[in-house]
Amino acid sequence: MSRTAHETPGVPEPRTAAGKNVVQAELAVSEPVMGRPAVAAADLAREGYLVYDPGLADTAICRSEITYIDGDAGILLYRGYPAQQVAEKCTFLQTAHLLTTGELPTGAQEERWLARIAASTLPANPVWGPLFDAMPAGTHPMAMLAAATSVMTSLAPDGASAIEQAGFDLLATMPALAAHAFARVEDRPRRPYDPSAGYVENFLHMCFGDSPVATDPAMVHALETLLVLHADHEQNCSTATLRLVSSSNAGFFSSVSAALSALWGPLHGGANQAVIEMLQAIRDDGGDLGKYVAKAKDRNDPFRLMGFGHRVYRTFDARARVIREVAREVCGKAAHDPLLDMALELEEIARNDEFFLERKLYPNVDFYSGLIYRAMGFPVEMFTALFAVGRAPGWIAHWTEAATAPERRIGRPAQLYTGPATRDLQF
Numbered sequence: 093m094s095r096t097a098h099e100t101p102g103v104p105e106p107r108t109a110a111g112k113n114v115v116q117a118e119l120a121v122s123e124p125v126m127g128r129p130a131v132a133a134a135d136l137a138r139e140g141y142l143v144y145d146p147g148l149a150d151t152a153i154c155r156s157e158i159t160y161i162d163g164d165a166g167i168l169l170y171r172g173y174p175a176q177q178v179a180e181k182c183t184f185l186q187t188a189h190l191l192t193t194g195e196l197p198t199g200a201q202e203e204r205w206l207a208r209i210a211a212s213t214l215p216a217n218p219v220w221g222p223l224f225d226a227m228p229a230g231t232h233p234m235a236m237l238a239a240a241t242s243v244m245t246s247l248a249p250d251g252a253s254a255i256e257q258a259g260f261d262l263l264a265t266m267p268a269l270a271a272h273a274f275a276r277v278e279d280r281p282r283r284p285y286d287p288s289a290g291y292v293e294n295f296l297h298m299c300f301g302d303s304p305v306a307t308d309p310a311m312v313h314a315l316e317t318l319l320v321l322h323a324d325h326e327q328n329c330s331t332a333t334l335r336l337v338s339s340s341n342a343g344f345f346s347s348v349s350a351a352l353s354a355l356w357g358p359l360h361g362g363a364n365q366a367v368i369e370m371l372q373a374i375r376d377d378g379g380d381l382g383k384y385v386a387k388a389k390d391r392n393d394p395f396r397l398m399g400f401g402h403r404v405y406r407t408f409d410a411r412a413r414v415i416r417e418v419a420r421e422v423c424g425k426a427a428h429d430p431l432l433d434m435a436l437e438l439e440e441i442a443r444n445d446e447f448f449l450e451r452k453l454y455p456n457v458d459f460y461s462g463l464i465y466r467a468m469g470f471p472v473e474m475f476t477a478l479f480a481v482g483r484a485p486g487w488i489a490h491w492t493e494a495a496t497a498p499e500r501r502i503g504r505p506a507q508l509y510t511g512p513a514t515r516d517l518q519f
């Protein structure tokens with residue numbers, strides 16, 4: 093075993109077998125059903141090494157049976173089923189059953205499942221009206237959802253023994269919370285929660301009342317498809333946050349609240365809002381797309397094309413293809429949206445540009461989903477909250493899996509210390 097890589101203090105230089113130092117150690121290998129095998133970091137630790145992996149891009153933080161992504165092929169599987177097949181054939185709540193229990197429900201199971209969700213009293217809890225009213229004007233809907241889900245800790249049974257009920261409560265309550273946030277942001281009247289209506293229909297009705305958007309089957313279908321395609325995405329930033337928070341034995345709703353905060357960021361779920369704001373800014377600046385593509389390519393300019401690129405996908409992801417078509421349909425029905433033309437033109441430019449091709453940067457789900465939400469009449473601040481409604485099944489499934497994992501340990505990453513070496517105060 094050569095340890096020369098460790099001898100120089102300070103910021104470590106990455107080295108490879110082709111470089112100066114080769115580390116030799118016997119490492120246990122775990123083979124997944126699909127995907128890259130993993131070596132045990134503990135075996136490297138025994139040899140005195142850490143794994144240095146900023147962004148955790150090459151670190152498996154858990155074993156998981158829920159979702160699989162092949163980023164090179166653009167494949168996303170929910171419990172083995174291609175997500176686009178699920179989106180075509182299943183409702184959002186059937187998808188939630190699949191993700192959280194492992195299988196799609198039979199007829200009788202589905203009836204019981206829907207009844208459990210409809211029986212939750214949390215969506216109509218009287219605390220929500222005063223709570224949302226108390227939020228200062230300008231509070232972002234994601235901050236509202238993070239606060240409200242945290243409050244759920246004191247309204248419903250929580251923790252590992254109550255996770256089944258907590259999951260039903262979350263599925264039932266997320267649309268109601270998002271509708272409260274919408275009413276607060278838009279200063280609209282609140283409409284009652286009606287569990288006898290379909291999940292998506294109920295949500296749209298809580299937001300828009302009897303306006304055509306809430307009853308148009310094309311809009312209902314578009315939102316259902318979006319919810320299904322957002323339902324889980326394995327160890328993304330917010331789900332990994334949920335797992336990390338839950339590892340300290342924090343409750344389910346606190347973990348969800350933390351996940352919502354992680355999802356809010358513009359590099360993650362917040363990108364759907366950022367895309368529309370970017371397109372509006374380009375339009376307001378004269379609409380010169382070439383100028384903004386050049387800015388995105390300039391390494392000295394922090395500007396990035398929002399809605400492009402992904403940590404895992406190195407091609408068009410399957411979800412983005414479906415959502416692109418839904419965007420075309422929905423935007424075709426609504427009043428003409430010049431931002432859609434601009435988005436399609438920008439996509440065309442970027443997809444033929446060497447910079448984006450070399451780096452395999454393709455439009456992601458967030459590039460198109462905002463256009464759909466906009467066509468439905470949601471303000472941009474609501475977009476990430478709609479993503480969050482869709483992600484609830486994934487968070488329930490991952491929280492449950494983490495809580496029952498045989499390898500469960502508190503999450504506690506290591507670091508490479510690069511500060512001053514030990515020194516004594518000189519006075």
Ligand code: CMC
Pocket residue numbers: 147325328358359360361363388389395396397398399400401402403404451453456457458
């Ligand atoms: N515009 C311009 N350049 C980009 C972009 C972009 N959107 N995304 C990546 N790059 C460049 C990046 O600068 C780097 O270039 P270089 O090799 O010259 O240094 C190269 O591509 C690799 O990018 P990276 O930053 O190492 O990739 P990452 O895996 O760390 O980040 C990302 C992934 C999604 C944060 C990033 O692509 C990004 O910021 N995209 C825009 C925000 C966005 O759309 N986020 C939504 C992601 S999908 C929804 C979700 O599941 O969260």
